[in-house]
Amino acid sequence: MNRPADADPAGGAAPAARRPPGRPTADESVRSETILRVALHAFATYGYEGVSVRMLNRELGGSHSLVNQRFGSKAALWRAAADYGFGRITRDLAEVFDPTITDPLEQLHRWIQRFLELSAQHPELVGLVNLEGREDSPRLAYLYDTYIATAMSRVGLLLRHLAETGRIRPIPLRTFYFLVIHGGAASHTLVGLAQRFDPTSPLAPGEVEENAALVADLIIAGLRLPPGRDQSRKESS
Secondary structure (H helix, E strand, O other), X not given: OOOXXXXXXXXXXXXXXXXXXXXXXOOOOOOHHHHHHHHHHHHHHHOOOOOOHHHHHHHHOOOOOHHHHHHOOXXXXXXXXXXXXXXXXXXXXXXXXXXXXXXXXXXXHHHHHHHHHHHHHOHXXXXXXXXXXXXXXXXXXXXXXXXXXXXXXXXXXXXXXXXXXXXXXXXXXXXXXXXXXXXXXXHHHOHHHHHHHXXXXXXXXXXXXXXXXXXXXXXXXXXXXXXXXXXXXXXXX
């Protein structure tokens, strides 16, 4: 656990520090949330190796020691930035599962649509996974074990139930994941390419909701089995 900034280095609680009178320093005026937001965008754009602490300090308008004083190291900052971004979207996705909805296929449609809407609000998250997912690493393991596997486990159970009850064709969770997260949400991270097809921004008001609903409709339509088809296939086999 990181030691609070005002902790006594010897291990005891430090007395409340009094800031000298006058205006706050440049470092004091930078909120930790701002640092995390800027860092997350930088890591998702340039990759871990392409980001330097010096670059972040300069962009934040702080001293050369701002990031290290707050977070200790670039590695610690990367993890804090990942927690900041993925913690929010994980909580939002968990709320998608509505106990009042009795149709699991409707639950699946709702999850797909909501994920795509959230990815448009936070395109840096899919961007970060795109970069870290190119090769295995401790950072990828952290993202997968802490957030991706957790978020997708419930979806995997839903897919398995729908396939076993003959509502949809069986689909591996990996296939579903890449179809939705890195297929349906691609226009939110590849905005320049998306606007080559259509100059309207995929992040424009109304465009996000329309695209999310369309992609969810298409995926559900592709997975859905007509009533009785699953049973007829079993009888003919």
